[in-house]
Amino acid sequence: MARFAIAVAVICTLSHSANAQTSVYAPLSSWRSGLSQWESHRTQLVASSSTKLNPRPVLPGLRPVTVELLEDSVIRKHPKLQGQRTLARRYIEGVYRKGQGGRNDLRGKMAEALFLHKNPEWGYVSKPNASQHDVYRRVMGQRPPMNGQVKFHVSGKSSKYVQDMKKDYRAHRFFVPDDHVKSLRDHWLRKYDSAKQRGDIVAAKNAASNAGRVQPLGSTSKEIVGNAKEAFRSSSAESRAVYVSLAAGVALSLGQIGWDYAHGTISADQAAYRATKAATLIGTGITADSALILVQQGALRGTLRGNLIIGVVVLVVDTSWNVYEHGGMVAFRHPEFYEQLGGSVSAFSIGGVAAFYAGGAVTAAASELGPGAPVVGGITALVTWAGVGTVAYIGGRSATSWLVQSAWPELYQQYEQQQIAAARTAISQRLKDAQTLKQ
Secondary structure, eight states: OOOHHHHHHHHHHHHHHHHHHHOOOOSSSOOOHHHHHHHHHHHHHHHHHHHHSSSOOOOOOSHHHHHHHHHHHHHOOOGTTTTHHHHHHHHHHHHHHOHHHHHHHHHHHHHHHHHHHHOOEEEEEETTSSSSSEEEETTTTTTEEEEEOOOOTTTHHHHHHHHHHHHHHOSSSSEOOOGGGGHHHHEEEEEHHHHHHHHHHHHHHHHHHHHHHEEEOOOHHHHHHHHHHHHHHHHHHHHTTHHHHHHHHHHHHHHHHHHHHTTTTOHHHHHHOOOHHHHHHHHHHHHHHHHTTGGGTTTTTTTTHHHHHHHHHHHHHHHHHHHHHTTTTGGGGGHHHHHHHHHHHHHHHHHHHHHHHHHHHHHHGGGGOOOHHHHHHHHHHHHHHHHHHHHHHHHHHHHHHHHHHHHOOOHHHHHHHHHHHHHHHHHHHHHHHHHHOOO
């Protein structure tokens, strides 16, 4: 009984103490501070992960594959470009024009890019300045990845590749252009046979290992050289795009002036009018080229499609001038309006295509000249479009005149009657003025 009374007393005491000092849950911090901490941590994770480049080539799909492959490779090798593809294209232009050394540097980068483009299981190594490894791939059951070195020499001499293989002895695979594989492997097989005959087991084993390291990269040396050259040409096309916009306006203007001069129908007032119209067309071409910079990051500038877009814009403005020149809607009843339209379409289509290919060919040929290659190519495009466009305008207008006369003879008859009536009125007015002067 005494024990029971003591137990009751202890329970009452503990209950009284608990009621006197009720414990309250106190969180370490508010939910808002916890959320801010998590957001800060997440931001740091994203920032750290974004600094790691994707091991696979990144192709936005805005420009030709060859251009974007080389852009991506250049950006990886040169962190100073800060990932800007515009700067990468300028780098490609500048290095390619430096001479054989610069072109070989770009060809080496193109070889790596083409290899990765054709072999999706491989990727770029994280360090751009890695001395012996260019690419790597994960192998199941093997913790360290398999690595490889990509090499390209225009000459294809096996002796140069042998020196590279000795220097880059840590690379598991040694990738060379497909047409250079056989000569390099044959070199190491000869070394193997020679060492085996001498009884040099170490040298034979080393030669056999090197022969096994040699692998084709999936492209020939000709393909590598051609793709690097095409990337340079495409990059340079954007540099000379402004010349094309000038050429579109000049071609249409010279074509109309040449037509009027050939038919002896140009006067001082008409010359001033043509000059104003020419300035408007040239300004329209430059404005259209500036607008293309905002479309797909300027990927259309300098391309055939971009040239045609500029030509269409200039053609629309030129047609608007012609409608105004012939009195608004009345223009559609004038054969001359259709002649001008046919000539303009011929000038911008034939001249634009000729300027695109001529400018590209001359730019590539002039790449040996140094920094002036895009300017030379641009001037070539300008002169080509202006010259070919002028001839195309005259030819297209003549063809359109013949077509309209054949398909719509009553329109020409009505137009000629109007011209005769206007001439009679002018002659009568001059006779009246002459009689007035005599009196």
